[in-house]
Amino acid sequence: MNLQKMFEMQKVLDDRIIKEKGLEGQDLLPNLILALQVELAECANEWRGFKHWSNNQKPRTKLSTTVGATPENASFFRCENHYCGKYVNKDDFKHLLDPDYEICPVCNAAYVTAFRDKNPLLEEYVDCLHFILSIGNRLGWNDTDTIDGVVVQHLISEKGFDTAKTFSCLLSIAYGFHFSNVEKRTYISLFTTFFELGSKLGFKWEQIEAAYMDKNAINHQRQQEGY
Structure with missing residues (x-):
């Protein structure tokens, strides 16, 4: 997965939104954190595995x-x-x-x-990725060499939580970015846990990257159309 390219593409999109919406100089980090939490919840909703009260717990993938x-x-x-x-x-x-x-x-x-x-589940997942990348760019934590190495090692050595707990863990980590003393290792933890979730949902890195590229293009189209 080419994380460097995705960080750069996300910056282009975010810069366009900031310019066209007149958001220069505003602190957008709280919005990005909340947006990530919302998208994580929407992704969980498409996964459906936590809905023990429902007869339909199959992920929505088409x-x-x-x-x-x-x-x-x-x-x-x-x-x-x-x-x-x-x-x-x-x-x-x-x-x-x-x-x-x-x-x-x-x-x-x-x-x-x-x-x-x-694939609704995959699209919600890459919507989360958009905001994770935006947060990294916003905080200057887009060192892809460090992130790549830690993510790969984590996925090789760590089984982690079940899927429901992984969603909850991500929501908790995201909340931590509201605090001024948040450290870069928290962002790396967000990335590793997020890609662990992707693995649990059955996604391959190439599949995630392709879906991100597609959704990025759609987001540019939406800006063009006055979304």
Whole structure:
């Protein structure tokens, strides 16, 4: 996993948000900490393993969405004509992957909407990663050589908590960043525990990196659209 590249990409996104929203000079660290805690809770909600009261405790790992869908990444298209309403897969739409793809080739009368497949659990996980990177950049703790080495060693040697306790541990570590005497080792602990969580959720480092790149692009698109 190229952490250095992700730190840099996150800084570009954060700098853009700060400039476009007029946030220069503001202390945004409390917002980043709370945002991380919220995203951790949303990730746990998609994991669902703590919901002993529910018959549905399987992680949500597949969902079709229009958010961030393009002709290039779409898995299927839907015609918006009530009388047509055809769902057409990407292979059938290959000839439409150009600026004029919008019209349904079946009825030739209505626009089509692109849908992409997403992994809600993975997307919430990388949303957490966005804010972890932002916190590191904000505090100047983006020494990737140190972080890489400690993370790898931790994952090799440490079994750690079960998944539910790992979520709770991360929420607790995140809260600690509100204190002025927080140390860099706390940030490294956040990273190691976070990647331990990713391993427990079944994610590979390459998968996490690819999902981060995709979501980073979506976040830039959202800024462009006035999100």
